[in-house]
Amino acid sequence: MIKAYLLLLLIFLLGCNGKQKNADLEDRISKLEEENRELQNKLATNTSPPISNLPNYDNPSSPAGVYAFVLLTVKQEEYDASASETNYKQVVSYNYCSGIGEFSFVNNDLKYKLMDQTQLEYFKGDGKYKNGKVGSRECFVFSTYEEASKKREEYLTVQ
DSSP states (O other), X not given: OHHHHHHHHHHHHHHHHHHHHHHHHHHHHHHHHHHHHHHHHHHHHOOOOOOOSSXXXXXXXXXXXXXXXXXXXXXXXXXXXXXXXXXXEEEEEEEEEOOOEEESOOOHHHHHHHHHHHHHHHHHTHHHHHOOEXXXXXXXXXXXXXXXXXXXXXXXXXX
């Protein structure tokens, strides 16, 4: 009989302890909900000034960013009709330029992405038929389209 009373007493104590834990959890949840409401109100009323040093893309007179193009220096073996029969191949080097692209900014990751894309374009087009090998590649970045076009022209014209 004493064992039964002790067992009932133990169950009663454990039951009361569980109710206390539930009350503590409910208090914590209420505090978190209140903090969440306060943070949402702060975010809604935050009136930080706009960033003014970014280029204005809606205004055509405002500079839009930077201009870039990629240069591949390609080497390939070509037949030389005037050469002797033992040495009828010669290695010819030429330039392959991408078009000029306009970007808001250019970092090293973007430079390598542009170089990879240009190299892929080369091998899908001209390189596929000419069997050229890319000797070097370089990405040029300029603040104006005019500068980019003049530099690109240097590599495209035969001197």
